[in-house]
Amino acid sequence: MLTAHLIRRRRKQITGDTGGVDLGIIITPMLDMAFQLLAFFIMTYHPPAREAEVDGTLKPTASGVGKLPSPGADPVNKLKLRLVVKAGPSGQPASIALEKPALRRVEIAQLKPPVKAGEPPPDLAEALKKLREVLDDSRKDPEERDLELEIDADRKLRYGPFMQVREVAETAGFKKLGFNAPR
Amino acid sequence: MTNSGSDSRLEINLTPLLDLVLQLIMFFMLTVNFVRVDQANERVDLPVVQSAVPLKSSGDHVVYLNISKDGERLAGGAKLAGATELRAYLRERKADIERVAKARGETGVQVIIVVRAHKDCSWGDVYDTLDECNKAGYQLWRMRVIRQV
Numbered sequence: 001m002l003t004a005h006l007i008r009r010r011r012k013q014i015t016g017d018t019g020g021v022d023l024g025i026i027i028t029p030m031l032d033m034a035f036q037l038l039a040f041f042i043m044t045y046h047p048p049a050r051e052a053e054v055d056g057t058l059k060p061t062a063s064g065v066g067k068l069p070s071p072g073a074d075p076v077n078k079l080k081l082r083l084v085v086k087a088g089p090s091g092q093p094a095s096i097a098l099e100k101p102a103l104r105r106v107e108i109a110q111l112k113p114p115v116k117a118g119e120p121p122p123d124l125a126e127a128l129k130k131l132r133e134v135l136d137d138s139r140k141d142p143e144e145r146d147l148e149l150e151i152d153a154d155r156k157l158r159y160g161p162f163m164q165v166r167e168v169a170e171t172a173g174f175k176k177l178g179f180n181a182p183r
Numbered sequence: 184m185t186n187s188g189s190d191s192r193l194e195i196n197l198t199p200l201l202d203l204v205l206q207l208i209m210f211f212m213l214t215v216n217f218v219r220v221d222q223a224n225e226r227v228d229l230p231v232v233q234s235a236v237p238l239k240s241s242g243d244h245v246v247y248l249n250i251s252k253d254g255e256r257l258a259g260g261a262k263l264a265g266a267t268e269l270r271a272y273l274r275e276r277k278a279d280i281e282r283v284a285k286a287r288g289e290t291g292v293q294v295i296i297v298v299r300a301h302k303d304c305s306w307g308d309v310y311d312t313l314d315e316c317n318k319a320g321y322q323l324w325r326m327r328v329i330r331q332v
Contacts, residue, residue, distance in 0.1 A: 027197050027201065034201065038204060041212060045211055045214065045215065046215075050329050050330050051327050051328070051329060051330070052236055052238060052329070053238055053328070054232070054236075054328060055236070055324075055325055056326065057322060057324070154306070155305060155306060157305065157307075158302065158303055159300050159302055159303070159304050159305065159308075159309050162309075163232055163326070167232045167235075181310060182307045182310050
């Protein structure tokens with residue numbers, strides 16, 4: 001109180017103000033609240049993730065309920081291209097092959113084991129590139145271009161590499177892309 | 184700054200400080216993005232692909248499901264143990280959404296399941312989850328990924 005009084009007296013001496021109401025706005029609580037709000041928003045700030053989506057549908061049956069293929073439903077390739085992806089002990093892809101009608105098989109890649117646990121095989125990018133080339137050749141073949149492409153992956157294959165293989169298969173341009181139940 | 188003989192006083196000018204603080208607050212208020220725990224679970228690292236499509240508007244007819252690295256199914260932060268519990272949850276959510284849509288007078292509603300699976304979980308776990316979604320009556324699914332720029 002005394003300090004405020006001294007400040008007011010000093011202010012009158014400087015400005016020559018002889019009277020009137022002195023409105024001293026106390027900034028402290030306002031600043032305090034502003035900092036609290038700032039801290040709240042900083043802590044809740046969440047940069048937008050670069051998430052995207054891959055769409056899919058389930059095959060409808062006569063009853064109207066979708067149905068996923070059961071294991072071994074189509075052991076013999078009739079009119080389909082089957083992309084077979086085998087997994088190694090760590091779950092990373094170990095081999096990729098393409099099975100064509102009439103029991104033809106194209107070995108695309110035998111992958112090296114990962115250098116470190118949890119990492120993909122060092123030659124995975126190269127294998128996917130070769131897979132893309134093989135699929136492009138199939139697309140150019142008039143007997144194969146309209147076939148359905150199925151992915152037949154091992155159960156223990158890691159989901160990340162599976163999606164990378166799926167991406168290559170999807171961008172190859174086949175009309176229908178599906179996947180078999182893993183064994 | 185006041186000068187009173189030999190006694191100099193420094194007064195801190197709070198105006199620019201307050202101005203900047205309020206500007207920062209405005210910035211964070213505009214960019215705040217409260218994400219629901221079932222839509223973005225930090226336990227799930229999504230796989231990276233290049234050709235995925237951007238997110239569509241979420242809408243109301245979507246059910247989110249997360250799959251952790253160990254193959255655990257997580258819904259709304261809670262773990263769903265076993266296929267039975269998962270199927271019950273999926274059916275319940277689907278029924279809820281359809282009930283609400285019917286009350287609004289909407290017809291032909293298709294409930295979409297959005298699966299956010301960890302990149303290191305097994306494909307078998309993801310397939311089993313989709314199988315359960317299928318048994319629960321879902322026909323449309325979306326797999327979330329990170330799009331590589």
